[in-house]
Amino acid sequence: MAAVFPQLRSLLYRPWALAMLAALASALLLFAASFALIMHQVQLSERQQMNASGERFLVRLEQVFGQLREGVDALQAQPVRHCGPQMMDALEKIGFDNRFVFEAAFIDGAQRCSNRRGKDVASLGRPPDIQGSTYSYWLNTTTQRNDNWAALMLGRGPFRVSTSRGHLSDVVDLPAGGSLLVVLDQGRRAIPVLGSEQPWPPASGWRADAVDALQVTSDRLIYRMSTKSPDFQLVLIAPRSKELPLFNTPLWLLFPVSLVVALCIGWLVLQLITQRRSMGGELHGALRRGELQVLYQPIFDLSNRRCVGAEALVRWRRPDGTLTSPELFIPLAEHSGQIRQITDFVLQQSLEQLSHLLRANPHLYISVNLAACDVTVPRIGEVVARLLSIYRVAPEQIAFEVTERSLIDVDVARENLQALRDVGHTVLIDDFGTGYCSLAYLQSLPVDCLKIDKAFIDALGDDVESSGVAPHIIRMAHALDLRVIAEGIEHEAQALLLESEGVDYGQGWLFAQALNARQFKELITKGRRRAGRRAGDEA
Template identity: 70%
Template sequence: MPRMRDLFAPLRQFFHHPWLLAVLAALASAVLLLAASVGLTLQQMKQSESAQMNARGERFLDRLEQVFGQLREGVDQLQAQPLRGCGPDMQAQLQQVALESRFIYEAAYVDAQAACSNRGGERVIEPLRGPDIQGPTYSYWLNTTTEPNDNLAALMLGRGNFLVSTSRGHLTDVVDLPPGGSLLVVLDHGTRAIPVLGPAQDWPPTADWPAPSHKALLELPDRLVYRMATKSPDYQLVLIAPRASLPWRLNGLLWLLYPGSLLLACVVGWLVLQLIQQRRSMTSELQQALRRGELQVLYQPIFELDSRRCVGAEALVRWRRPDGSLTSPDLFIPLAENTGQIRQITDFVLQRVLEQLGQLLRANRHLYISVNLAACDVMEPRIGEVSARLLAQHRVTPGQIAFEVTERGLIDVVVARENLQTLRTAGHQVLIDDFGTGYCSLAYLQTLPVDCLKIDKAFIDALGHDAASSGVAPHIIRMAHDLHLRVIAEGIESEEQAQLLSSEGVKYGQGWLFAHPVSARQFAELITRGRRVAGRRIDDEP
């Protein structure tokens, strides 16, 4: 055990440098905050990028459906009229169709002898290759030119001798493609893709295209692919945008995140420093309190439920400062356990009990006082040696000093069993305090050298109510009886609770129904005069 303490000595020494701990806490929090901020920002940007891609895709799809619809209507109108050739009437008809249709930029008539367009002498659209889509009625040409001119044809539709086309401007005015993005028309059941807008893309985008996912938006590591279903079974529209711009956009946001993360990290470091200094300050104050005698011991009497005879008491330590204020045990006891000062407090309580009540205990051999042990007391044999020395000094039998341990204090059951057995062999009683709130299983309980179980107040309060834990206390009582253990009920505050516990076979109890924590003088008066003390709260004590 000393060798183990020597191994951890450098670590303990390290934790005694508050500034170093504060800096480490600040650095750790800065890393965590920045990582969390970057992760959140990445997630939000990806979601925003996906939402923008969805919006672009929907707008393109709506526009393309409108464009194809007007192209079909225009070419149907031209095919239905009787004029053929390139006379003035045909020129007028072509101009009328183009004027009536928002998305028809050019309408043309083409046969073996002549070609004419609504654009006059500017140009006549003529496909330079066979149609990309050949249907029973219409022929489709996609991306008829790659020149970056919004007035040049991007889509062309033909029927008979008539051709109609839309310009790039009729598509790009809906939404701008991101750099490197493309609008593709996918043909031949997904095996071929022709760009309508933007550069050609590697196709297919995935090895298992068409992707099995039914989602319209397919998120790949380097690009987003938005699939748009159309009314025609012959083609599908796909919008592709790269994700290369994401780190650059994120870089700008990181500059906004740095100051906030560093500021929060400094605040965390400052709070850690204040907490450490406060704990060190309280540690020092507690040490001074032990030297100045500011700690005092009070006694919570334990009664036999049937006869209401006092059979003992639990020793409670309180810290009353010079200004009269009380520091809660819930605050300084855990601190003392962490710093190792709890050993001094345990020794102080044991010594003060024997100094104050030694004569009373010698005169009343049936009486006992229980002292609470911390986890470090249970894991070391030291307390048995201290107890033996003090008992011999005050001529009190070991059976009149009991030791209470909590389930949470049984860190190593094997070591605890050995040390507790040593105490029992010496004649001390061993009690499990607050039973039911820890992790002591029945299997461990059967092997521990224990004389009594103390049921936690929370389970006593639930008795007689519909609370989910109302059946815990009776279960613990039956289990204790099966193991031939005594039971003490804590926190009894009403006569109904006392009667119910008595009917369940509980013989002993403590709580404000019988007495509040009292001083040594009041406890001696309670025993010697054989009457209950009304008792006052500790904060009412003079």
């Protein structure tokens, strides 16, 4: 089993394997999303069709009930009460005048007659299914599947008026396997008017007191039609579709589109990995070819605007003259382990270029950024000790900056940073406020100075939410007896405000941009000469 992991790791480290894995994962995710969208659309379409069918049935039922009531009321109002020519004329007139009246009949004891001459009207004599105060209702008067048989009958006194299945279903067809039900006994019993019998009440998901007209259970669509009668409810019920629409919806195009997108994602991953690997190789070559250079961002005392040191910054200038952003190659170097070489290079270059300047100006220092891998091991202390011995520079003139994000293991970091401080190096927390370093950790760490991130400096006086962060950090640093450096100062107003808040030092384009070694030496030399002239003038 142990041998499997190295093989798997070796496989996944290959660009093509990673690209195929990304494409496969993307395809599965996109296919799942497409399938879910199609199912949602199918269910939505199913509901819309059921709503439409229910609304059309409701309109037709209102028309049918209206004509049945008018017909039976007209028969009840006429004086004839026996089967004869006058009665037959009255019954036929009701059938002619009302489109939805299929049969009009008179039943009084042994007397039974209907406008459908010669037809058996014996079934019209059974007890009603619903007995109202004015009207009686007969439902599903025959079980034969024939549009010309009565499906709904209304009675008043000795008169019966019915409609046929054809009149109910000529506007809209029943859904496949569906039924039009009349629900009785407070929802406990249902009689089909159209379609086959349905299990009632539904096994699960059905709520008799629900407000919505359409209810969806696990296997049924149930559309309730509003009626004015409290004695019954009209319900259209149909089974839910269990089959997917096969290639009859444009949404199925999502699958080939998803496949194309997944292949594009795989191709992009391949390009990014190849580019990253290529950049990693180029970075290794850049270290050998000397394409990396060190620039120095001067740091000034805000009280007298005197340069007290500089932060060493590494830059990668390609042979064609283009600069590669540190935000691009530094994370790559940290991931590949080349950051150690870069840190050593920055220390070597800083001392090689500025050792004479540092020896001549004991107050001057250079700060070097440390990565997380340098904080967790004592290696950097050995490297800097050897270089300081070679270039005869005091440890106090080399400071080290660490970010909050590099303090992964606080206990180990505390031990290694304390070792650097014991030798004489200054330790700074860079970009303070952007990581997760708590006050408790800060109190326990061997730190001399905090550097406030440029984002908080930019917010001074502008961003109401963030403008109070920098003063808070300053007060916290003073409470812990720490010095403060503000990064990214670009305006005189910022410098004056920070100085009034008690910030000790600042760096930014207000004072100077990043300089090469020669420019930095000139800055220090000119500053020293100006200071000498002012002293002589005062003398």
